[in-house]
Amino acid sequence: MKKERRLFGKGLMTLMILFFYLPIIFMIVFSFNESKSLTNFTGFSLKWYTHMLESNDMVSSLYTTFSVAIIATIVSTIIGTITAIGLSKSRKVVREIVTQVNDLPLMNPEIVTAIGLMLLFITFQIEKGYITMLLAHIAFCIPYVMLSVMPKIKSLDPNLADAAMDLGATPWQALTKVMVPQIMPGIISGALIAFTMSFDDFIISYFVTGRGVKNLSIMVYTMSKRVNPSINAISTLVVVLITIVLLIVNVLPMIRNSKKEKAEKQPVQKSRRKGSLLALLLVVVVAGASFFGLQHMQNGAGKFKGQTLHVYNWGEYTGQEVIPMFEKQTGAKVVMENFESNEQMYIKVANGDSYDVIVPSDYMIERLISEDLLQKLDKSKLNCMDLLSDGVKGLPYDPNNDYSVPYKGDIYLYDSERDSFMMALKALGYSMNTKNENELQEAYEWLVQCVETMEPEIVTDEIIDNMA
Template identity: 40%
Template structure:
């Protein structure tokens, strides 16, 4: 019985550890883009992986940052350890205490501190800042690895070498270095591993167009991970597994000859192979990176857009037609985007905020006025949308509408008892653990305020407290607070109800015919996302050329086909051949539905802080 329990426990642990990896491997062979359904066996994601420039750039950046930062941190850390060891004990002890602080601090403290330092000295965030940050982060770990070996060295041996006529450098490399080499190699491996796996430090110190695998995966988690990433993760897992097999099959330490041979192999690896590999990665990766990154010396436009909010082919066409290179970065919410623009640490050229956030950026003098002479295709935007945009951009001086839509309820007709027409269903206990809410402060409060009969732009404290109380009451019923993940969950029948944007609803209906979208009778939000140019843009004319390109009818039609969000481009709508889609009540809702809807307004920094405080109270309750 005891053996059975032990085996059962071991099997359970293995299942918990490896079932996510097995799931990931299976998904890498799934022919469907969504994890919610099995589309048949395929290996196409492995083929497209090596054609995906973004993922390959992220992989290369990860390797080069890890190798370079570990190599430089090992040199600096070893030199620092030698210097510290030579100090008097009364000085060495406090120095070591200070050196250990970064290892005791949370990574987020180090990451934010370094970001603030770079911003304070007006150092543009990018590849260089990530490298500096990783070196800084790794040095204490190298010192920690080398110091014990230094304490074991015999100082008299080094001094004897000097007495015999050896120079200090020669004596160090022939006498001291072999003794401390195990600590140096351990420090390098530790630094390499820490850098390879790091997310927090990279997240706070990276700039536009620069991603490591960790930040790339994080960015995709909120909007849906590409199948190519499953394929890459599978290959990495298999590579590590093979490496473990090789290590475990290495020569046995029982025989002296093999031990010596094994040690020589290790010395060869760390003294010859690692530097050679580093050089190979630098040269080979530099060639690849130089072809596909901003190192080509071309004119640029740096774009900051929502995730999955533009057809990638549009970017390629723009580069081909204009010769201007697009450096493209994505964000998940307006609240994540705004601080980056406000800080001025990164000079984005084109950004796509929502209505209320545009108003906030205008009021805080963060946007440059558009030169419509450089955007003649703006004539294709319907007058209705320019009129609506005046609610947040009174003279239409700062923004050009890109997409618009509504917020409503997506429900599965096979999982609800009757058609849905009210926000009240989101508080119905029979749908406990079957409700998906938007993980966005304005959307969550907007839904609740409309349900209570108030304006979604309310600043009345009593009304907001009532909405907060209702959201807290709803929490036990909510399966998850999501953003773009609502799409896959609803397609896969993982929930009965979800608050969703209209464009996402169209896509989900193509994938699951049982899904229905409704704008509740109490009213909802009608939103507009528009292109703006930050005031600190370094490529304003290129930015206007990019916006003009997106306003072209055929390009706007391409983006509509790809993202399925309603287009304000009347000329593009005329190109839609599918009459059902062209007149879809979801993509282009009737006037009576829109009359019940409001557009979000910026309510001022004080009220914005109030909303955020109440939202934190909801999430933490």
């Protein structure tokens, strides 16, 4: 019976390990796939790693993710540790009040914290970007550090610091050489939790950032409808970096400990753990900064050099080569932010975020105009109006095209009889559920005319890739 239980336990553990690690292995394998397919491996290739390094968005988001996580971890660990030690020497009433305040962000829904921080920055007219993201991450990491450190402090003898000072230590020495070493496991645990929370955060980061600053979570979210295989490459890179950190933190000290007495080796082990971890993280930041700088140095030297174009667009509307080609041709830098719905875009614009170009839908353009959130176009600088069909100009939401210009592109028809006939019947003013043979014949002729006169691309689900 016991043997059967052990076998069942091992089998269950094996299934759990497979459940957690198979998706990671799958992602790593398909990061080397030659095609865009996420289900069919067509051949080995490093093309997606090349695309990743050539993508300013991906490299800068990787740099932002690591730099914010590292700085937020260091600052929140210092503040959280000092606060926890201070509370241990405070009156009970003060300690209980601060503890309740510290627990509130942990219990609060993350979306509420995100909106609260966003409104705070808006109220004090702080321009959202890297600094606001960093401040927000520090704020929500501090409670986790305190939560990890305070139990360790409670387990200490309350007279420990006084005893150290009675023996001749200064208050600073009592803190750094007596108390901190005793609570170091709690500090390290708090720092690791803070780093993980910061690295993984999306909701708070999304609401407090701006001016094109985004971390990996935001970048992946904006591409959620059409996953770029380069995401597999950058995710694999992150997995490799984390694996290296784990090896340095765990394996090397174990090898060293096998050579000497554990009692003699333990202090060195801790210092080397921290030193190795810090050194590796600094290497990551420097590498990210180097890539980030390299991308910016590759901008062209056109007549708009030094200028920045801020664009707010749908997450799947821009091909990989569009922005690099535009920057090379004009010399300007493009800061692209993405949204997944008109309402999502409206929240940011209505709360003071400004952009040079936004791409909303018709009803949202009308709302933005009515709320005076759009600036009128300087038509003397537009040379595209004569190239557009009259059918897409002067639409009801902007009759004079004072605020908006439709964009011109190729024509696509969806390769589905049902959808195409519904479109044709709607265009002709008939019911999409009609059974009238004459109306169906007229719709058929309408579709034939479309194909013969406009030469559209007839596609299925690959329409988005074709458009890009």
